[in-house]
Amino acid sequence: MHGDKRMKLLRGFLILLTLGLLGYGFYQAIYVAPTEATMGDVQRIFYYHVPSAMVSFLFFFASFVGSIIYLATRRNHPSRALAADALALASAEVGVVFCTVVLITGPLWARPVWGIWWTWDARLTTTMVLWLVYVSYLLLRRFAAGPQMQTLAAVLAIFGYVDVPIVYMSTRWWRTQHPAPVIGGGDGSGLAPSMATALWWNVLAWLAWGILIMVVRYAVERRRQRVEQHAALRALESSLEVAL
Amino acid sequence: MKRPSLKSTYLWTHLAKDLRIEWRSKDAINSMLFFALLVVVLFSLAFDPTISVSRQIAGGILCVATLFASVTALNQAWARELRHQVLDAQRMTPAPAASLFLGKVIANFLFVSVVQLLLAPLFIMFYNLRALGQGWLLALVLPLGTWALVVNGTFFAALSIRTRNRELLLPLILFPIFIPAMLAMVQASTAILTGESDPDLWIKMLAGYDVIFTTICLLLFETILHAE
Structure with missing residues (x-):
């Protein structure tokens, strides 16, 4: 009971923090950051597009780690494995949401700036494949049932994660339209300091939002697991009573 | 009763069993062949490409046709083991699981390759193909791509x-x-057919x-x- 209360307080604090950060990030992106010289106001979509991409990669990585922990511990520490599985599921779902945002904001930005909605360039292709892989991961989780589903899903998550760098390299050799990395991309790259400030506030804000949703989703999944275990135990007990 | 002493004996047993079943029923090869043929005919009919255009798109069509066709066969590859609880029996044997898997992959690889070989003349006919690059490299690209498809598919x-x-x-x-293997396979075979670029990098990537x-x-x- 005590732990529950503390969790609730923590969650309330996280909600307030997230809302504050989102508000400040919006203010920075729309009012403080300067208008970009050649692209104009359309460039402000950058403050949502790039943070979403960063955060989605982070959550997919969390899902990959959760899947590995699940596979490694499922025999010896079943309860820890279940927690890892819930983490993998929750972060994959949040990652897919962010990835969807990236895939929607990207074409919206590309159309006025490049003159096209879409091109099969390295980063666009990688993001698209990443999205496809994790949607198929969520589909597999829906189609299979029981503890075997968790093992199968964890295996698929590992396959998907290994696939991504290969996709990236292959499309880089193929063609690249997307701008070279602006941040840490070597000489001549770099953002105006005021733009960087707005960017990092938005990264922080959307990361906080993602963590909040993930924590809630994780709690829901843990509760579902507990209900399932309880039901299984009840079924086992009632079958024993019949036998007696 | 003497137990097989080599790991490869298990592999050979699994492979021989799958080949024998296929030899008797010919289910996989027939369904794949007809399906791939349909895809090739439909694309040729729908786009009616000129000779230069068909060089550009033939690699992609061959790859997609193989992909769709092999899915129909791969679905059956394990379903056949479910009857009479064969798969449960496989689980209980002391033989390494990897040999069961590898046996099935090699068997399916052979089936898909046979389909590709039978399909090649028709493909050349419908799309009026003549490789402008080094045509013999296709004998390297197609097996590599097929292996990528079959190993993951199985x-x-x-x-x-x-x-x-x-x-x-x-x-x-x-x-x-x-997707990455398909991209490499298509790029490599297009490079060979058009002779415009070097397929080297793509073959290496496919091998990797x-x-x-x-x-x-x-x-x-x-x-x-x-x-x-």
Whole structure:
């Protein structure tokens, strides 16, 4: 009971923090950051597009780690494995949401700036494949049932994660339209300091939002697991009573 | 009764069994062949490409035709083991799971290759093909691409065998993972057919993909087989 209360307080604090950060990030992106010289106001979509991409990669990585922990511990520490599985599921779902945002904001930005909605360039292709892989991961989780589903899903998550760098390299050799990395991309790259400030506030804000949703989703999944275990135990007990 | 002393004996037993079943029924090869033929005819009919255009798109069509056709056969590859609880028996044998997997992969690889060989003359006819690059390199690209498809396909077919809608699930999880190999296969065969660019890099990448995914499949197959 005590732990529950503390969790609730923590969650309330996280909600307030997230809302504050989102508000400040919006203010920075729309009012403080300067208008970009050649692209104009359309460039402000950058403050949502790039943070979403960063955060989605982070959550997919969390899902990959959760899947590995699940596979490694499922025999010896079943309860820890279940927690890892819930983490993998929750972060994959949040990652897919962010990835969807990236895939929607990207074409919206590309159309006025490049003159096209879409091109099969390295980063666009990688993001698209990443999205496809994790949607198929969520589909597999829906189609299979029981503890075997968790093992199968964890295996698929590992396959998907290994696939991504290969996709990236292959499309880089193929063609690249997307701008070279602006941040840490070597000489001549770099953002105006005021733009960087707005960017990092938005990264922080959307990361906080993602963590909040993930924590809630994780709690829901843990509760579902507990209900399932309880039901299984009840079924086992009632079958024993019949036998007696 | 003498126990087989070599790991390869297990592999050979699995492979011989799958080949014998296929030799008697010819289910997989017939259905794949007809399906691939339909795809080739439909594309040729729908686009009616000129000679130069067909050089550009033939690699892609061949790859997609193989992909669609092999999914129909791969779905059956494990479903056949479900009858009479054969798969449960396989789980209990002391033989290494990897040999079961590898035997099936090699068998399916042979089936798909036979289909490609039979399809090649028709393909050349419908699309009026003549390679402008080094045509013999196709003998390297196609097996590499087919291996990439079959090794992942067999693995995911085993993965989806115990789920609902398994026939539907296999392409849904196989296609996203297969995308880089498909890209490499298409780029390499287009480079060979048009003779405009060097397919070297793509062949290396296809080989790398094969090595990486064959390794992961062999490592994780035991987990899949014994998932409960």
